[in-house]
Amino acid sequence: MKILIIGAAGMIGMRLARSIIKNDFNGEIHDITLFDVIPPKIENHKNSYKIKTGDISDPNIISELINQKPDIIYHLAAIVSGDAEENFEKGWDINAKGTWHLLEGIRKKFLTSNGSYKPKFIYASSLAVFSGPYPSAINDDFSPNPETSYGAQKLVGEILINEYSRKGFLDGVALRLPTIVVRPGKPNKAASSFYSSIIREPLNGIEAILPVPENLCHWFASPLSAIRFLRHAAKLDFKKLGNRRSLNLPGVSCSISDQILALEEIAGTKTSKLIKKIPDKKIEDIVNNWPQNFMADRAIELGFVADKDFKDIIQIYINEEINT
């Protein structure tokens, strides 16, 4: 079985690649291609994967990738939210048209192979397809209504995946991932960055800034769960999805005060006191419009499993990033 990971240099892409290489390479999976604008670096295992670099807004690159006939294609590549909002054309070119090129490349291969080539296509979508006002818990029938360019681009991708799947050109699923915490590394410019910082920095003995009120709730998953979601999707019988290829994934709904409490229980008040409240109205306004809670019934029924609670999410960070 051949696997192609598009966006393999990102935080999730690299973890996914590592997980597949470490656990399954040379078993069922004998060919792994990692694709991104910059070459992904996976420690060790140098002979277990191929690397390709390029831009998915270039149809020639797409042809090259699809000509290898990967059986499973993970599409995780995207211009991030802030960049897509600032750079309208770039965001639409890469996040929406890039995805479309990719699907078109697959469709053409499907047609020239007389339907013998029909890969699984696993797409990382986002909670950014939604906007408020929200019900107390968002169910599987709640309408997306993006209020960011990134969210609109992801939603166009979802509709195309649904359509190309329904027409039988490929077998796709769009996974609306919860916000992934705790991300390792430095804070970035994403509005959600503080959600990782307020846990990560204190655990490393550094002060962190909390820019929003403590009662704000949001929907989370650990990087480990994100990888489990993506790998579970590869094993899923997509017939069970019918013509509804977008899935709200299960997660942990948690207020910031509960997050701080969880941190305190794990690492003590000395650690949690490193969180400094410095309100930032701009970030508060953005985060206020994010989903707080879901009833992800369909995904749960399909076997996707969330983290147990926020303490679990913190513990995963400690195990993966501190105790190694």
Place this chain on the structure above:
Amino acid sequence: MKILIIGAAGMIGMRLARSIIKNDFNGEIHDITLFDVIPPKIENHKNSYKIKTGDISDPNIISELINQKPDIIYHLAAIVSGDAEENFEKGWDINAKGTWHLLEGIRKKFLTSNGSYKPKFIYASSLAVFSGPYPSAINDDFSPNPETSYGAQKLVGEILINEYSRKGFLDGVALRLPTIVVRPGKPNKAASSFYSSIIREPLNGIEAILPVPENLCHWFASPLSAIRFLRHAAKLDFKKLGNRRSLNLPGVSCSISDQILALEEIAGTKTSKLIKKIPDKKIEDIVNNWPQNFMADRAIELGFVADKDFKDIIQIYINEEINT
């Protein structure tokens, strides 16, 4: 004020053009351009409008149209449902990419005019964005999930209109029109065609075929209401739409048995007996997946008004097409 109607040769486009020309030309509105692949024909009033023909998948044509700086753009052009389903590329080229070209043309004019050009953009969307299973009445938060190419293309158009409006390049609205009955003329290949036939043919003394069970419900508006919706949208303060530019429009929810009863009350049993039941499983399967009922609260609050009942809808056909 300049008006551009794209798709002006269609049933709704021509009626809209007639309504504007007859009631408002040389008042507030001094310039009307009718655009379609074939030249629209409006009886009389020959000096009140300009005609342009072409294909909206051609960016040069778009530039020409937008260079005239229309204040209000009606975008009603589309490859119909059956055609879009059979001809995948054609449907996506015209219904989705054509709409995108149009929005891009407007955005470019917005940019080159330093933001002084910002038209109202009124888009005919469709119930085809939805699929079942449905709640007893679809509310404004119910998620679209197209199960036809046409519906998917319309939904991509909606997302783009929302996005281009949110970014301030234009001021758009997407009107999800109910199924329009009673259409004049001959039956066509649309699965919905029988909904007009079973009223129109008997009223003209001709037999009509009913291919689906009488208990099937659906959501209707008269051509007159459709024109009122489109004209009401032009007068609407779009600020009231916020960032939710797609509207489920009000209509009449009616079962086929109630439609037959309404026909009987208006024209007697001799007329209604001209409806012959010849079940067609293929059509039944399609129609079974169509919305039956809505709570169109937002649109009603914004002043969109539905037909009173199905008798009203039949009477409008009689007034417009038989008693003239």
